[in-house]
Amino acid sequence: DAKTTQPNSMESNEEEPVHLPCNHSTISGTDYIHWYRQLPSQGPEYVIHGLTSNVNNRMASLAIAEDRKSSTLILHRATLRDAAVYYCILRPPRDNQGGKLIFGQGTELSVKP
Amino acid sequence: NAGVTQTPKFRVLKTGQSMTLLCAQDMNHEYMYWYRQDPGMGLRLIHYSVGEGTTAKGEVPDGYNVSRLKKQNFLLGLESAAPSQTSVYFCASSYPKGGREETQYFGPGTRLLVL
Numbered sequence: 001d002a003k004t005t006q007p008n009s010m011e012s013n014e015e016e017p018v019h020l021p022c023n024h025s026t027i028s029g030t031d032y033i034h035w036y037r038q039l040p041s042q043g044p045e046y047v048i049h050g051l052t053s054n055v056n057n058r059m060a061s062l063a064i065a066e067d068r069k070s071s072t073l074i075l076h077r078a079t080l081r082d083a084a085v086y087y088c089i090l091r092p093p094r095d096n097q098g099g100k101l102i103f104g105q106g107t108e109l110s111v112k113p
Numbered sequence: 114n115a116g117v118t119q120t121p122k123f124r125v126l127k128t129g130q131s132m133t134l135l136c137a138q139d140m141n142h143e144y145m146y147w148y149r150q151d152p153g154m155g156l157r158l159i160h161y162s163v164g165e166g167t168t169a170k171g172e173v174p175d176g177y178n179v180s181r182l183k184k185q186n187f188l189l190g191l192e193s194a195a196p197s198q199t200s201v202y203f204c205a206s207s208y209p210k211g212g213r214e215e216t217q218y219f220g221p222g223t224r225l226l227v228l
Binding site for chain 2: 036041042043044045046049087100101102103104105106
């Protein structure tokens with residue numbers, strides 16, 4: 001399984017943008033890049049995913065490097081409710097293994113008022 | 114829709130006792146998963162199921178058994194609990210829309226303490 005590398009922790013101020021980096025130098029051409037986050041004492045929740053092009057949704061934006069060896073999750077205006085652990089996960093091509101997610105340790109984002 | 118629900122929310126067991134954790138989803142999802150999360154770590158896959166009546170081992174299956182007798186339910190069993198199984202257990206489900214893009218929906222977790 002291709003690995004991802006994320007900083008252990010990051011800090012942000014409320015209402016400022018946050019850029020969460022992820023390195024995945026061994027990504028294969030068919031791996032999707034998924035981001036999940038886990039709020040305190042809750043299960044993970046899906047944030048966004050992409051393959052090659054940048055993606056936007058109501059929660060965040062995903063910027064993918066041209067060589068796909070890294071990506072950045074962008075929260076445009078951090079709120080206190082965005083304080084969570086953010087996981088960058090590579091999804092391998094469909095196989096008979098049920099589409100499992102391989103979680104790393106993620107980045108713990110703290111947001112200061 | 115309730116989404117993914119887990120029962121119980123919290124349980125204390127003594128070493129050697131057995132118990133079953135129940136996961137239920139009302140989204141008609143084909144795939145279901147059991148993960149565990151130890152303090153300060155990411156989630157690790159225990160077992161998963163790609164459909165009713167089928168199960169498969171994940172990353173850390175030892176000491177656990179699972180059953181998927183109904184599409185909406187996925188049971189995780191501990192036959193003889195050990196302190197090393199103290200953890201938070203998360204269930205998830207997904208629908209194989211296109212093969213690589215399935216979003217997994219997680220339950221709120223079950224906290225298990227084995228003394």
